[in-house]
Amino acid sequence: MLYLKELTEIGGVSGDESRVRDFIASKIKDKVDETHVDKLGNLIALKKGKKNGKRFLLTAHMDEIGFMVTNIEDDGTLSFSPIGGVDPRVVPGKRVKIADKVTGVIGYKAIHLQKKEEIFKVPAFENLRIYIGTDSKEASSKLVNIGDSVVFTTEYREENGKATGKAFDDRAGCSVMMDLIDNIDRYDFDVYFAFLVQEEVGLRGSAVIAEQIQPDVAIVLEGTTAGDNPEVPEYKWATHIGDGPAVTFMHRGYVVSSKVVQNIMSIAQKNGIPYQAKRRTAGGTDAARLAGTWRGVPSGVISVPSRYIHSPVSMIDLNDYHNTVRLVEKILDEGEVFFK
Amino acid sequence: MDIKKILVELSNTDGPSGYEEAVLQKIEKLIAPYVDRTWHNSMSTLIAEKKGNGKGKLGVFAHADEVGFVISKIEEDGFARIEVTGGIDPKVSMAQRVKIYTRDGATSGVIGFLAPHLQKEEDRKSMPHPDNIFVDISCSEKRVRVGDVSVPDVEACEINSKISGKALDNRSGCASLIWAAKMLQKIRNEWDLYFIFSSEEEIAGPGARTIAYELNLDKAIVVDVTHANEKVPGYPLIKLGEGPVLTIGPMVDKSFKDKISEICSRNGLKTQIEPAPIHSGTDADEVQIARIGISTTVVSIPLLFMHSPVETVDPKDVEETARLIAVVAAEMEV
Numbered sequence: 001m002l003y004l005k006e007l008t009e010i011g012g013v014s015g016d017e018s019r020v021r022d023f024i025a026s027k028i029k030d031k032v033d034e035t036h037v038d039k040l041g042n043l044i045a046l047k048k049g050k051k052n053g054k055r056f057l058l059t060a061h062m063d064e065i066g067f068m069v070t071n072i073e074d075d076g077t078l079s080f081s082p083i084g085g086v087d088p089r090v091v092p093g094k095r096v097k098i099a100d101k102v103t104g105v106i107g108y109k110a111i112h113l114q115k116k117e118e119i120f121k122v123p124a125f126e127n128l129r130i131y132i133g134t135d136s137k138e139a140s141s142k143l144v145n146i147g148d149s150v151v152f153t154t155e156y157r158e159e160n161g162k163a164t165g166k167a168f169d170d171r172a173g174c175s176v177m178m179d180l181i182d183n184i185d186r187y188d189f190d191v192y193f194a195f196l197v198q199e200e201v202g203l204r205g206s207a208v209i210a211e212q213i214q215p216d217v218a219i220v221l222e223g224t225t226a227g228d229n230p231e232v233p234e235y236k237w238a239t240h241i242g243d244g245p246a247v248t249f250m251h252r253g254y255v256v257s258s259k260v261v262q263n264i265m266s267i268a269q270k271n272g273i274p275y276q277a278k279r280r281t282a283g284g285t286d287a288a289r290l291a292g293t294w295r296g297v298p299s300g301v302i303s304v305p306s307r308y309i310h311s312p313v314s315m316i317d318l319n320d321y322h323n324t325v326r327l328v329e330k331i332l333d334e335g336e337v338f339f340k
Numbered sequence: 341m342d343i344k345k346i347l348v349e350l351s352n353t354d355g356p357s358g359y360e361e362a363v364l365q366k367i368e369k370l371i372a373p374y375v376d377r378t379w380h381n382s383m384s385t386l387i388a389e390k391k392g393n394g395k396g397k398l399g400v401f402a403h404a405d406e407v408g409f410v411i412s413k414i415e416e417d418g419f420a421r422i423e424v425t426g427g428i429d430p431k432v433s434m435a436q437r438v439k440i441y442t443r444d445g446a447t448s449g450v451i452g453f454l455a456p457h458l459q460k461e462e463d464r465k466s467m468p469h470p471d472n473i474f475v476d477i478s479c480s481e482k483r484v485r486v487g488d489v490s491v492p493d494v495e496a497c498e499i500n501s502k503i504s505g506k507a508l509d510n511r512s513g514c515a516s517l518i519w520a521a522k523m524l525q526k527i528r529n530e531w532d533l534y535f536i537f538s539s540e541e542e543i544a545g546p547g548a549r550t551i552a553y554e555l556n557l558d559k560a561i562v563v564d565v566t567h568a569n570e571k572v573p574g575y576p577l578i579k580l581g582e583g584p585v586l587t588i589g590p591m592v593d594k595s596f597k598d599k600i601s602e603i604c605s606r607n608g609l610k611t612q613i614e615p616a617p618i619h620s621g622t623d624a625d626e627v628q629i630a631r632i633g634i635s636t637t638v639v640s641i642p643l644l645f646m647h648s649p650v651e652t653v654d655p656k657d658v659e660e661t662a663r664l665i666a667v668v669a670a671e672m673e674v
Contacts, residue, residue: 075569085456089467093432093648095497095504103499105652107645110567111429112621120467123431131644131652133500135569135581143500154437159448162479164437227458230419230474238458241478283457307476308452311435315450315479 001321003027003178004156004163007171011100011151013066013083014201017041019100020062024174024195028181032193038212042205043195047186054189054339056332057215057297058180059206059286060173060222061199064166065310067150069098069130072141076134078104080150081125084200088123090311096130099148104130152312162241163316169309170199172316172324173221176304179325180332189216189335199286206286210294217260217298217338219331220287221324223316224248224278224303237279239305241317244274245324248301252284254291257298263337264300264327271330273323278303298338302327343519343655343662346370347503350511351496354439354446356408356425356489357540360384363404367514367537374521375535385551386537388517390524396531398672399557399634400520400665401548401623402513403541403564406506407647409490411440411475418478420449422490423470426542430467432648437493438475440484447482448493449475492649499652502580508651510541512641512658513563519662520669527670531558541623548623552630559596560636561668562624563661565653566614568642578612580642581654584661587638589616591624597637600668607667609660614640639664 012020021043029035032045043062065084072078078098082088092108106128111119130150134140156165177193184191192213197205210218224246227238239246247268249261268275278301287299304324307315331338355363364386368378375388386404407426414420435453439446451473454463477484496505503512517535524533534555539547541564552560566587568580578585586597604611619625620638628636641661644652 087453087456087459087464089431090435090453092429093436093492093645093650095494095650103497103504105499105504105645105650107648107650107652108429108431109570110646110648111427112646113567113570113572114429119429119431120469122464122466131499133502133504133652135579157448157479159479160481164448164450164479225455225457227454228417229452229454230415230417231468231472232454232458236458280458308435308450309455310457311453311455313435313437313450315452315476 001175001179004175007175008156008165008167011097012062012064013149013151014063014198016149017062017197021195024178027178031181038208040205040208041197042209045193047191049187049189051188055192055213055215056189056335057192057194057213057218058177059194059196059218059220060177061170061196061205061286062174063197063200065200069144069146069148069150071146072137074137076136076140077129077131078144080130085310088125091128092123094312095153096150097153098144098150102132102143104132106130154312161318163318164313166312168306168314168316169223172223172304172321176221176325176328180328183329184332187332187335191332196286203284203286203289206289207293210290210297214294215297218290220285220299220301222285222301222303223306223309225309226305226307239276239278241305241307241320243276244320245327246276246278246303246305248278251281253288256287256300260298260300264302264331267330267334268327273327343515343659344498344503346515346518347512347655347658348496350514351505351507354491355405356491357405357542357545359489360404360539364537367518371518371521371535374525381551381554383546383550384539385547388535390521390529390533392529392531392533394532396558396672397555398531398669399534399536399555399560400517401536401538401560401562401627402517403510403547403623404514404537405539405542406491407542411484411486411488411490414484414486418476420475420477420484422473422475428647430470430473436649438490439493440488440490442482442484442488444482447480449477449480452476494649502652502654504650504652506649506651508643508653509565509646512565512653516563516641516658516661516665519659520665523662523666524669527666529669531672533669538623549626549630552627552634556631557634560627560634561665562622562627562636562638564622564640565643565646566640567646568644575615576613578614578642580644581656582612583610583657584664585612585614585640585642587614587616587620587640589620591620591628592637593635596635600637603667603671604664609664
């Protein structure tokens, strides 16, 4: 797990993934046979097969949730709007980085100045501002532009077998793929690695992938919701961190091909790798696009369960991460079963 | 050391109400070179004394504590419940790393927040009630117990020459006292001068009022922070970077305040004013009524986003507050 820290600390909201892409490309380019960046900005790498011409595709998305500067106000503060699904309740009181260079803070009127009923009111994005230390539109305009991207600035940490940081959705998936590129040998079939853009704004990068690669099967690697919070009764949990990689059987817009699900689960069982089913069907992944574009790619989803995703600080269990890498390695080792 | 470095260092040191010791130690080290002696009283207050001719006693107060949390319950499966120490808005607390001080040292926790994918419509209508806020301590390498105190885990940083971080309420006040002591190296003070770094202001605790009693002061200046760049209907707008703020209200001795105003204008020191018709919400409210009563004023440093992890001050305001303290101390006569 050499790359997760750096991967999560890079800023890359949907539509502005270039820094993530450059980082990944620089690390993998000497370890694969080909890399190229397509028209939408997806980074596609190929590890050629020894013989049969079958194609196995692995994907993870590079983009993260964040914001865009939508206006520079007269008092120098910045108005902003979310990119992807961000709950306004996790936004005030946070530090952000604008256009990868300017530090700002999202404040909120002090509790002393609020009326009682305001304290538990959900803040509205239209009323939140980023302060960048200036007091005029003119001064701010020298530092930032309308349209600049905004990300949280959480640094990555590992403690007590857990990792905390931002953007595990889906830098965890990117990191798994990079580890695989480091670890795996050549297979009989081609292995494609697609690092995708614009997942958080409607699965857009993945929409052009099936046509380009024409894979026989795909596995989407994700950092997915856990939902095992103390206020949530156990029967409502999506996953539980520490119980192993999560295997999706269905989600929004796609019931995962049962053959793919069965193959994933039996490979995990056979190799004694813990896994869990993702037990909620809300939310979608790039698998829905891969299955629904070109003539359709049977696509599975394997995820590292992550608490508090789409917020400034999420948490994964490092065992889940390592088991995800192991599971996908075994899947590739037995990849032929997916072509039958 | 410049004022920005002092602000960053004090902001990064943790000291929620009742647990100010680490902050007081840092301050003591910084101020000791500029005063005659330092000591701690029984209520965890640090006093730094700079002797004059003994004809009068001026106390300059800044509270050293910050708002924070206390662990109130340990739950199964690596979670804990918290209560707030001082007024904290749930809106600035969610999805936030915290530092927890256990009896074995500091450790990490995360105030978690359910991902939007799993929320129901009714979940989205309000902020979670404090009873429902939790800290995920499964990432903690130390055992967390009920009663352990906690603060947001953030490091101060510079934003376009401003300083942003937690606890600048009232570490910026503390910094201004240290800076004033440094300035007074070159100015002789007539009165005995006490720099007082008091405890437990955020919960209206006993810190300032007990030391006000103990020192038997003639006059007191209470240095704290106030809300800047936030238009409160019916009140003047206080602006960041426009200098220290003088409070007008019943807790303030008007003649002392007027004298300070006059000294400031004579020294080219720009000030702002803040009316406080009933309480100032600072230690001045208590200091004024210690013993037979103390002639008290309030000087505030403008600050953005009070009681949040992104409190922000302009170091120029902190320096000007220090200059105000120094010139006033120099002109105190019997």
